[in-house]
Amino acid sequence: MEERDGIGASNSNTGTLGKAVAVLELVAMAERPMRFTDIFGRAGQPRGTLHRQLSHLVEEGLLELNADHCYEPGLRLLKLASRTWMRSDLRRFAAPHLQALHELTGETVHLGILKGAEIIYLDKVESRQAVRMASQIGRASPAYCTGIGKAALAALPADMLGPLLDGAELRRFTPQTITDRDALEAELAAIRSAGHAFDREEHEAGICCVAAPIVDAGHSLVGGISVTGPAYRVGSALADWAPQVRRAAQSVTDELAARLGPGGT
Amino acid sequence: MEERDGIGASNSNTGTLGKAVAVLELVAMAERPMRFTDIFGRAGQPRGTLHRQLSHLVEEGLLELNADHCYEPGLRLLKLASRTWMRSDLRRFAAPHLQALHELTGETVHLGILKGAEIIYLDKVESRQAVRMASQIGRASPAYCTGIGKAALAALPADMLGPLLDGAELRRFTPQTITDRDALEAELAAIRSAGHAFDREEHEAGICCVAAPIVDAGHSLVGGISVTGPAYRVGSALADWAPQVRRAAQSVTDELAARLGPGGT
DNA sequence: GCCATTTTTTCCAATATGTGGAACATAATT
């Protein structure tokens, strides 16, 4: 099969919808607003088709077309995501534990969830009430070079981990990034036996964290909790916090399990 | 034209996509996870069709189908929305002003934007680093009974305001909610001349706010900033803060205008 | 544990819907 330019390579059979959301993602994930031709260049879709797709996305409020012919993500995405976030069981169960960890450490605490080979951040408790309040929520980072990501990968059964790593490119972000498959497997084994993972400036220079995995029944959902801070400040403390992070993650795991067992929906 | 049950009443000609996102919204906006039959009952779509739509949405990651056959909003929505939020010019320009207002008042500060007859909250600076950190972001509230909403409505030219109010039902939320069209028009006129709006427990009992409008060129984008707090605490202070709120909103308005004029993109 | 019932999923001919090349507008640039 000949592969078209740009997007849509992975979409197998979601038909019209798949193409439309591929366009949506292309626009939403771009760094800057795109004009029609910019999108046309990357979408690998005929003019007429692309134009209609964009029109429909705009009419649905998923995109917006501003005065200078630039397509931008629409507000309806926010509205939809807001409900997703508020209703997440994982987030609700984890929230008090995140808060407790923050009060213990004084550092930033993250809750993330594994989606494919990426970690998507679901919640965050931050020290300074910074302006960029919820900036990380919904953000996606590669799993193999983040604390939560490695903890989650390590918690995955072998038959799910293998294919996932096969498909992932181990790109270098910093000098510390693990870019070798074997080294990563060794690291995951170490994490498995320790019960927690460290990120030693592997994703972002100067930023370290300690993380522990959260697992739902049948590994249908895997994620983790982390405590993050600047290397100079948390360097030695991370190891001390590990047990508490492990305990918090374990509590959430237990609560997720209990939800289906004794109680209701 | 006979109108079908449930969703899709307003979708005129977005074809397949429109129906799919209508289903998506139905599921995402529901209070609790829905099983197939629940959705079937409200979607007004034949079984086979609905099933394929849901399958596609799941395959695209916009919905997720958990172990007990319940459809839930998918993580991809968060990822998409995250970029929407981070890239918003309005949010970026407003952020420092929100922060300043929060430091001045010590109360919660909101940034919202008018979308149809609803206000969608774009940002928030909160006093206590509460657990419900970003809970309001992306949330939608009716315009006619919120401070930002009324400020935004008042800033709208008559030819846009009329149709908008015609389509909106003035539902009562509290004893103070304005449910009469004429009373609302009078209130908007008062807001127009004052330059700021008060919400005196009209949406939520015990909660008051003062708000001022933000307007982009040609009213293509209308929103506002508000300072919110419990009635017993902010009751008398709101009026004092009004000038500062007005000034902040005006600054953002100016910055939005300046963006297109002299400078860059 | 087995049968009756509900709920979910699959199938396929008919057809409405999306496709995409090319012609047509419109705005920007020389």
Added chain:
DNA sequence: AATTATGTTCCACATATTGGAAAAAATGGC
């Protein structure tokens, strides 16, 4: 004013969607 770049519309054709009905799972009662 002419030219180029950009955005929008059109329509014969093919494909994806439709929706009824029937099969397969799951659920619940006895």
